[in-house]
Amino acid sequence: MNIALPAGPLTGTVKIPASKSQAHRLLICAALGETPVTLSCDGLSKDITATAHCLRALGAAVETEDDRILRLTPGRTDAPCVLPCGESGSTLRFLLPVAAALGAEATFHMEGRLPQRPLAPLDAEMERHGVTLRRHGDTLTVSGQLRSGDYALPGNVSSQYISGLLMALPLLRGDSTLTVTGEVESAAYIAMTEDALRLAGIRFQKDGWTYRIPGGQTFALPHELSVEGDWSNAAFFLCAGALSEKGVTVTGLNNNSSQGDRAIVDILRAFGAAVTQTDHSVTVTAAPLHGITIDAAAIPDLIPVLSVVAACGAGETNIVNAARLRLKESDRLATTAALLRSLGGSVEEHPDSLTIHGAALTGGTVDACNDHRIAMAAAVAASRCPVTVVGSECVSKSYPRFWEDYAALKGETL
Known part of the structure; x- marks a missing residue:
């Protein structure tokens, strides 16, 4: 047009x-919890909707009302699932490690330029920790169980890789570290993820750009939230x-x-x-x-x-x-x-x-x-x-x- x-x-x-960046993070934290969360989100963009669709595919129930209210009830699926990311880089890069932490066999479907946008070195770190990634054109399939351990990512490629792992590692059985190396770009987006994790009751220690993240944690957001x-x-x-x-x-x-x-x-x-x-x-x-x-x-x-x-x-x-x-x-x-x-x-x-x-x-x-x-x-x-x-x-x-x-x-x- x-x-x-x-x-x-x-x-x-x-x-x-509403902030697209904050909505992605709160939706994912809500889906990883154990109790329903109502999220007031004024204006559901395609990217936010993509994250909601993907969380449904992973087993959560997501209801919308008046294009501004999201009610999310956590859930899991054991069946192979397809996650429609649309063109949302945040959706793909956040949920790829989260799906692996859940042990899901998940196929991510990508549109537009998203298949051409980089995933390295996040993909290599995930494969190093027990995950198999298979790429076929506009789809990417993840299988296997992400293992706890020591992770490292450069800070100048994409903060979304770092945010994705920060949301995934608390779900693992063992403790993990994540070290961000070199110059860190888009540090404010990482800070947004830290804020969401704290709001969900997730514990971590940060020493410079090294995170120490205990495993076996449970996400617990407040029951009602508004996206700024x-x-x-x-x-x-x-x-x-x-x-x-x-x-x-x-x-x-x-x-x-x-x-x-x-x-x-x-x-x-x-x-x-x-x-x-x-x-x-x-x-x-x-x-x-x-x-x-x-x-x-x-x-x-x-x-x-x-x-x-x-x-x-x-x-x-x-x-x-x-x-x-x-x-x-x-x-x-x-x-x-x-x-x-x-x-x-x-x-x-x-x-x-x-x-x-x-x-x-x-x-x-x-x-x-x-x-x-x-x-x-x-x-x-x-x-x-x-x-x-x-x-x-x-x-x-x-x-x-x-x-x-x-x-x-x-x-x-x-």
């Missing part, structure tokens, strides 16, 4: 949907506020959240935007914007929309340490550069960085390349120039009601 967006700023207030607002999705409208004289307010946020993309507030301030905060909201208003340097290592999901802000400001912005963007739903370094060029922007693409020169965007057509964050970043660019987004439906991966919220802030029907 294509959407034509006329040029013009957004203004007003929007309540952001999603900072990754809030970033799109906060960036739109930086291009709006009247500004945009985003509500439903936890300003003390461990979500790493909360860094959007400080980055927009660094650009020169006017930012004010309350306990549960952020307002961003336009001010003269200037170029800055952005380290993408911990915030890869913010780079497409921050690139739009950079293109609308003055001077040069350098986005560095961004090689991992090439392994997302699209090659996000390439598709972000293509987005800006399609709209008349000036950008230089390097193997692990972008250099963006601020200039007036003139408008054009952007192919979202089935990447939700490219589609939403293109919509923000329409604050300054007319934009046609090709493949706009891909936003359902993380923010199904994005276009409705966007239209409300634009003051028109799309």
Whole structure:
């Protein structure tokens, strides 16, 4: 589906949907417990739904109500099962070690670019600890019982591997260690997993980047929980506020959240935007914007929309340490550069960085390349120039009601 967006700023207030990252973790912790959990989750994206479907396949009962309430009753299946991951990397990388810890014979079905996204060295560590992995095209089958022991993973490949093992190792009979080696990227996402484990009563010791995890533990979340607002999705409208004289307010946020993309507030301030905060909201208003340097290592999901802000400001912005963007739903370094060029922007693409020169965007057509964050970043660019987004439906991966919220802030029907 294509959407034509006329040029013009957004203004007003929007309540952001639930955090996809937190919802994945809480759903899995709930399924690994022994008592039912009710999770209030405003806005069930495709990725969250994929995790729910996979937990059903593993034996849990998951009910939804009004696209916002999830009731989960733990359960197990002894039969071979198929786990439909869709295009959700979090679902696959979290549940692969969890399924192995449960001793399940599970076949993961993958769509889109997910089969091409890396699993090494997580797969090698699992095989070293008793698991067999068989890959056939778009499917990956895990069998065997994951054994306790000493695990090691590099910190600069994917924090999702680390999170998956942190959720799996407490289920094993014996004690385990997990050592994260080298420079750790996306540490905030690991912190989110630690928070979820503590909430579920899971014990672990952390010494630097070595975890000591007792086996034989039971997950026990509170019976009722609410998922906090999603900072990754809030970033799109906060960036739109930086291009709006009247500004945009985003509500439903936890300003003390461990979500790493909360860094959007400080980055927009660094650009020169006017930012004010309350306990549960952020307002961003336009001010003269200037170029800055952005380290993408911990915030890869913010780079497409921050690139739009950079293109609308003055001077040069350098986005560095961004090689991992090439392994997302699209090659996000390439598709972000293509987005800006399609709209008349000036950008230089390097193997692990972008250099963006601020200039007036003139408008054009952007192919979202089935990447939700490219589609939403293109919509923000329409604050300054007319934009046609090709493949706009891909936003359902993380923010199904994005276009409705966007239209409300634009003051028109799309």
